[in-house]
Amino acid sequence: MDLNNTTMIWISVVGAIAVPILLLLRSGRRDVLPYLAGYFAFFGLGPAVNYALGRDIYYGIVTDRIGAASFGLLLGLLGMLLVGVLLPVRRGALDRTRLDDAAHPLPLVAPLLLGLAGYALAIMVWHGPAMLAGNKLDRITLAGPWHYDYLLLQTMACSLYFAARSTRLGTIAYATNIACYVGYCLVTNERDFLFALFAVLLHVQIFRRRAMSLRLALIGGTGIVVATYLASIRSPGVGEGTTRLLNEGTVTFPDTYVMNLVPDQMPHRYGETYWDALLGVLPIGQQYALAQWLVDLYAPGSPGGYGFSLAAEAYLNFGMAGIPLVFVALTVVQRLLARRVDQGDFYLYASMLFTITWMYNFRGESFALVKTLVYGAVLYGGLHLSGTLRKRYRRVSRPRVTPARKGARHRRVPALR
DSSP states (O other), X not given: OOOOSHHHHHHHHHHHHHHHHHHHHHHOTTOHHHHHHHHHHHHHHHHHHHXXXXXXXXXXXXXXGHHHHHHHHHHHHHHHHHHHHHSOOOSSOOOOHHHHHTOOOOTXXXXXXXXXXXXXXXXXXXXXXXXXXXXXXXXXXXXXXXXXXXXXXXXXXXXXXXXXXXXXXXXXXXXXXXXXXXXXXXHTXXXXXXXXXXXXXXXXXXXXXXXXXXXXXXXXXXXXXXXXXXXXXXXXXXXXXXXXXHTTOXXXXXHHHHXXXXXXXXXXXXXXXXXXXXXXXXXXXXXXXXXXXXXXXXXXXXXXXXXXXXXXXXXXXXOTTHHHHHHXXXXXXXXXXXXXXXXXXXXXXXXXXXXXXXXXXXXXXXXXXXXXXXXXXHXXXXXXXXXXXXXXXXXXXXXXXXXXXXXXXXXXXXXXX
């Protein structure tokens, strides 16, 4: 079957638009999944729409494979739709009573947020106007060797929104950190903060009595415009106006490039990259990212990169059938977390972290996705442990006092064990 034609592109586009609509009809406007599907459809098929309309696209895209890449993404979205239909979430607003009653204090959340805010502020103040000059690589170099580690930590820190909101100090610390994080991203031409802020809003509306779908749509549209503007600052790009907007879907390049190589010029990996992703998180694993593999093949020695794609990695391993399988697996994880967000602070944190990570790594790979989730779990475990130890320490160190007659001195009595 010939997939590489304009007809297949339009079929894929129409099908991709239908998926988030059907998900909204199934689970309602508070469900996170329809917004994720809409995001994937826009950034996955934008260049295909430009190509079908005869507009300019990135010259590295293999045009003979655009139809196949579009169809592969449609299969992935249909996999999301299947899971969304079989595992719906509650349509109404969720009750926070159980979360509030079982609230477990995390005393180190505020210091963590303030520390991250202080780091970003120090970098911006230290370098001053120099951070606003030069291209993205120049600005990242000024930011220092911990730039990407800082962005990774911020992905986890932004997912602590509800934990931070449980105290006044935490609320202030979260707002301060967000302000410094956004400023840091703007001066380094990074767009990571957009994923974090959108994920926070998606989860806030889960507990609201009135859904804010219109505002989310407006915020999402504004986010796309801001992302396009930031991209135009750091690189010339292709086209103007709506053409440039649709060309922000950079996953079409790795998708078509990999489909052009595999299996004609190199064999499928049959799960090898996923195994490497699991081992790569540990010190014993080889940390060779597929994004670097793509650079080494396409432009050896280039200082920049092109990212990668979850769909391209799935195709690299298992062919076209691998794309819906991977998206089904990821959607199952999302649903299991989304159906438990009102049952514990960890589920709420994990759902937010997974949403941000999946959105960001749509144009990434499994290694970065697994790394973020594992490190995020370790961070939350440390924060939770600190809260448990603090609670036990207070319980043990607080002396018990027996009631005394008026005018008599209190007598301390050892606590019962």
